[in-house]
Amino acid sequence: MQEHYDLLIRRGTAVLPWGMEATDIGVRDGRIAALGVPAAATADATIDAAGLHVLPGLIDPHVHLRDPGDPAVETIATGTKAAVLGGLAAVFDMPNTAPSITDADRLAWKQDYAERHSWCDIGLYVGGTKTNIPALAALETGRGVCGIKIFAGSSTGDLMVEDDEHLEQVMRAGRRRIAYHSEDEYRLQARKPLFHRGEPYVRHMDWRDEECAFLGTRRLMALARTTGRPAHILHVSTAEELAYLKDFRDVATCEVLLNHLTQIAPEAYETLGGFAVMNPPIRGRRHYEAAWAAIADGTVDTVGSDHAPHARTKKTLPWPDCAAGLTGVQTIVPLMLNHVSAGRLSLPRLVDLMCAGPARVYGVVGKGRLAAGYDADFTLVDMQRRQRIEESWIVSPCGWTPFAGTAVTGWPVATIVRGCTVMREDEVLGTPEGRLVRFAA
Ligand SMILES: [Zn+2]
Numbered sequence: 001m002q003e004h005y006d007l008l009i010r011r012g013t014a015v016l017p018w019g020m021e022a023t024d025i026g027v028r029d030g031r032i033a034a035l036g037v038p039a040a041a042t043a044d045a046t047i048d049a050a051g052l053h054v055l056p057g058l059i060d061p062h063v064h065l066r067d068p069g070d071p072a073v074e075t076i077a078t079g080t081k082a083a084v085l086g087g088l089a090a091v092f093d094m095p096n097t098a099p100s101i102t103d104a105d106r107l108a109w110k111q112d113y114a115e116r117h118s119w120c121d122i123g124l125y126v127g128g129t130k131t132n133i134p135a136l137a138a139l140e141t142g143r144g145v146c147g148i149k150i151f152a153g154s155s156t157g158d159l160m161v162e163d164d165e166h167l168e169q170v171m172r173a174g175r176r177r178i179a180y181h182s183e184d185e186y187r188l189q190a191r192k193p194l195f196h197r198g199e200p201y202v203r204h205m206d207w208r209d210e211e212c213a214f215l216g217t218r219r220l221m222a223l224a225r226t227t228g229r230p231a232h233i234l235h236v237s238t239a240e241e242l243a244y245l246k247d248f249r250d251v252a253t254c255e256v257l258l259n260h261l262t263q264i265a266p267e268a269y270e271t272l273g274g275f276a277v278m279n280p281p282i283r284g285r286r287h288y289e290a291a292w293a294a295i296a297d298g299t300v301d302t303v304g305s306d307h308a309p310h311a312r313t314k315k316t317l318p319w320p321d322c323a324a325g326l327t328g329v330q331t332i333v334p335l336m337l338n339h340v341s342a343g344r345l346s347l348p349r350l351v352d353l354m355c356a357g358p359a360r361v362y363g364v365v366g367k368g369r370l371a372a373g374y375d376a377d378f379t380l381v382d383m384q385r386r387q388r389i390e391e392s393w394i395v396s397p398c399g400w401t402p403f404a405g406t407a408v409t410g411w412p413v414a415t416i417v418r419g420c421t422v423m424r425e426d427e428v429l430g431t432p433e434g435r436l437v438r439f440a441a
Contacts, residue, residue: 002042003034003038003040003042004042004043005026005034005042005043005044006027006028006029006043006044006419007027007043007044007047007376007416008024008025008026008037008046008047009024009025009046009054009378010037010048010050011048011049012025012050012052012380013053014053014054014370015053015054015055015056015351015370016370017356017369017370020053020348023035025037025378026041026043030375030420031373031375031418031419032373032376033372034372035371045421047380049380051382052380052381053381053383054370055379055380055381056089056351056367056377056379057379058087058089058351059089059091059092059355059359060083060090060329060332061091061123061255061302061362062092062094062235062255062302063079063091063092063093063304063305063306063307063329064097064306064309064325065079065080065091066079066309067113067117068097068098071397072311073309073397074396075117076114076118076122077117077118078395078397079091079307079309079396080119080120080122081428081432082396083330084119084415084417085393085395085415085423086330086332086334086412087333088329088333089378090121090122090123090417090437092124092437093122093124094149095124095159096149100127100159101125102128102129102132102158103132103139107124107126107139111124111142111143111144111436114144114436115436118432118434119417119432119433120417120434121367121375122435122436122437123144123362123436123437124142124145124146125145125146125147125148125149126140126142126147127149127150128148128149128150128170129158129159129160129161131158133169136148137173137174137175140174140176143436144437145439146362146364147177147362147439148174148178150167150170150179151181152180152181152182152183152184152220153181153183153184153216154181154188154208160185162185168223168226171223171227171229175229176230177230177253177362178229178231179232179234180216180231183212183216183279183280184211184215184216184219187212188207191209192207197321198318198319199319201277201322202265202266202270204269204276204277204319204320204324205265205269205281205284207320208280208281210238213237213241214238214244217233217241218244220233221244224248224251224252230251230253231252232252232255233245233253233254234304234306235257235306236256236291237280237287238280238283239286239289242254253360253361254299255300255303255304256291256302256303257303257304257306258305260287260291261292261344262335262339262403263402264284265281265282265283265284266284268282268402272402274315274316274317274322274323275326275402276326278308279325295349295353300353301353301357301361302358303353304332305328306325306326306328307326307329307332308324308325308326308328309398310398311323311398312398327394327402328401328402330393330394330395331401333379333412334408334410335389335406335408336354337350337408338406340383341383341409342409347383355367355368356369363439364437364438365437365439367437375418379414380412380413380414380415381411381412382410383410384409385409385411385413387407387411388406388407389401389403389404389407389408390404393426418433418435420433
């Protein structure tokens with residue numbers, strides 16, 4: 001009997017969990033129906049992927065889409081449009097919005113809202129606070145919830161759990177892996193008077209020094225061991241933490257940001273001023289090299305963009321008033337592909353970091369690998385294509401990227417979500433059909 005599919009991806013090189021293979025992929029009902037398809041098979045639509053690599057749909061597990069918040073900066077609609085233009089099939093969105101996502105009512109609102117406005121599939125973090133600890137065990141198993149996010153330092157408003165007593169209470173409430181912003185709040189506050197308004201932007205990394213991050217991570221690891229609660233340390237930025245975390249693989253996974261793999265101090269601050277200011281800060285070459293060594297030796301589980309847009313007017317304020325956070329959801333894939341082209345990592349390792357890694361760390365159901373029965377999410381990339389990242393390409397309303405003018409080799413040319421092509425050749429297609437990502441409860 002002749003096989004018929006909704007979609008066939010022909011002649012591409014697929015990055016499978018067991019290696020790269022030239023194989024045709026058949027899609028039916030939004031899922032991968034076959035790897036290896038007879039020449040006679042037919043389909044409603046066929047994509048000729050000759051010369052392209054077919055990756056599982058790439059995932060950015062760390063974005064701040066600011067919705068609800070300030071639509072002049074970003075919304076779920078614009079941020080996920082940026083995501084699919086940049087080759088992402090799913091993003092996980094942080095809870096520090098205005099208001100923040102910290103209770104059942106706000107989560108219910110966001111679950112409904114996200115499914116009506118998102119161009120890609122989306123996971124939702126719930127914020128842990130000192131006052132919602134009794135509710136966390138129920139919240140973390142909500143539909144589309146990728147996990148609890150704790151700001152142990154450096155937060156805005158009520159989203160802060162900085163002391164060991166409350167951190168331990170959080171860890172004892174619920175059981176899924178918790179994602180942490182790890183900078184020691186006490187050290188940050190104690191060091192603030194050492195600096196003055198109007199000092200050069202590079203002082204940002206002196207204020208939030210290595211020990212702020214390392215001390216935060218040591219405290220979290222001690223509590224994670226005591227309670228047995230798994231931890232995911234977001235945006236690890238120091239050589240010290242990366243060395244230390246190797247001894248905590250029983251309780252800890254970790255993320256490194258694209259920025260810390262791409263930008264180096266002091267040059268980044270000299271070139272970009274306030275548009276280099278983020279938390280934890282961009283640091284010196286020693287840490288950049290440690291981050292790449294930790295990609296090479298497997299210490300790092302995921303890479304994220306920490307896309308955190310702000311209005312230009314807030315980024316150009318003098319230090320330390322300038323807002324911390326950089327855009328990145330649209331540029332993470334091109335820049336990571338450029339790192340592949342430069343020989344800093346392999347395409348299979350990229351897929352491990354942006355598909356299998358997020359799936360493993362957060363317990364994603366049905367995504368993160370090319371295998372029969374999994375969601376038909378694909379990112380098609382042209383590793384030969386050379387392109388310059390232009391600010392005119394950025395669709396986030398804030399309108400800027402710290403990577404404007406950067407030339408890359410390797411570009412996402414199609415994004416497919418559950419069998420629907422939502423981006424082809426830098427053009428968004430159709431309407432927002434994103435759904436909540438499923439997680440193992
Ligand atoms: Zn963040």
